[in-house]
Amino acid sequence: MPATSLDPAAFIKDVPDFPKKGIVFKDITPLLGNPAAFTAAIDRMAEPFKDAGISYVAGIESRGFLLAAPLACLLKAGLVPIRKKGKLPRKTKSASYALEYGQDCIEAHEDAFPAGAKVLLVDDVLATGGTAKAACELIEAIGGQVVGVSLLIELDFLNGRANLAGRDVRALVKY
Ligand code: AMP
Numbered sequence: 001m002p003a004t005s006l007d008p009a010a011f012i013k014d015v016p017d018f019p020k021k022g023i024v025f026k027d028i029t030p031l032l033g034n035p036a037a038f039t040a041a042i043d044r045m046a047e048p049f050k051d052a053g054i055s056y057v058a059g060i061e062s063r064g065f066l067l068a069a070p071l072a073c074l075l076k077a078g079l080v081p082i083r084k085k086g087k088l089p090r091k092t093k094s095a096s097y098a099l100e101y102g103q104d105c106i107e108a109h110e111d112a113f114p115a116g117a118k119v120l121l122v123d124d125v126l127a128t129g130g131t132a133k134a135a136c137e138l139i140e141a142i143g144g145q146v147v148g149v150s151l152l153i154e155l156d157f158l159n160g161r162a163n164l165a166g167r168d169v170r171a172l173v174k175y
Contacts, residue, residue, distance in 0.1 A: 006040040009173045012153065026125055026153050026175075032066060041172060042070045045122070045150045048170050049075065052147050054120045056080050056113045060106070060135055061087070063124040067152060071122055080112045080119070082135050093141050097134035106131070108138055115143035126151045126171060129160025136167065 011031035018025040031037050045067065058080040059068025065081060072079040085094065085105040092107040113119060119139050126132055126149075136146045149164055154171035161169055 006037045008037060008041045008044075008152065011037045012173060026155075028063065028066075028124055028152060031152075038070075041152060042067065042074060044172055045152065045170070046071055046074045048168075049120050049148055049150065052120075053118050054147060055117050056119045056144065058082050058108070058112075058119050058121050058135065058139055058144075060121070060123040060131060064122050067124060067150075068122040071120070071150070075120070077120070078113070080108060082106050082108050082138065093138060095134040095138040095141065097130040099130070104131075106134055106138060108142060110142060112142055113144050117144045118147045119144040120147055121149045122151075123149075124152050126154045126160040126164075126169070127158050129158070129163030132160065133163040136164065 008031055011034055013027040013030055015025040015027050031041060054075045054077045056078045057068045057072035057075060059065045061083045069079055085107055088107055088109055091110050093110045094105050094107045096103050096105045121135055123132060132149055139146050146167060148168035151171040154174045156174050
């Protein structure tokens with residue numbers, strides 16, 4: 001069986017009521033732990049962007065890093081970590097976004113990429129889309145061009161895409 005025919009959904013486990021009651025957590029560790037399935041998923045996430053001239057892959061802390069790093073190597077691009085507030089050592093730009101209760105903030109180094117750089121944004125799950133929207137705005141505030149957003153999983157019923165209108169959003173597995 002060619003690696004690309006492995007179904008990533010078979011390696012994603014639902015964990016009800018984690019981290020709190022009412023949330024069905026999508027656990028991707030079985031996928032990460034299976035070399036054939038992991039490789040196939042990364043190949044498929046890269047495929048739509050392989051001729052797009054991507055020069056940086058930006059991954060959202062923390063599970064986004066696990067996908068963004070191999071994607072960056074595959075696309076022969078640099079890796080840019082988008083981190084929670086206060087984690088990066090040098091001068092940053094930040095973007096805030098609303099949570100169910102309160103606000104959260106993500107940051108990237110202000111010199112993470114040169115003006116006009118073509119950037120692919122990567123995360124594990126698109127839920128409400130608030131995190132990905134803030135990350136796109138952060139990349140643009142630094143001067144990057146968001147060529148696309150690549151997710152392993154999209155929770156369709158939360159309509160996170162509405163927060164990413166006009167962007168090239170791809171997801172391997174939809175629920
Ligand atoms: P959102 O901003 O609502 O789109 O949430 C996206 C972020 O929260 C991603 O970085 C995910 O890692 C995480 N996330 C949201 N919902 C889930 C879920 N059901 N399972 C796993 N991670 C999730």
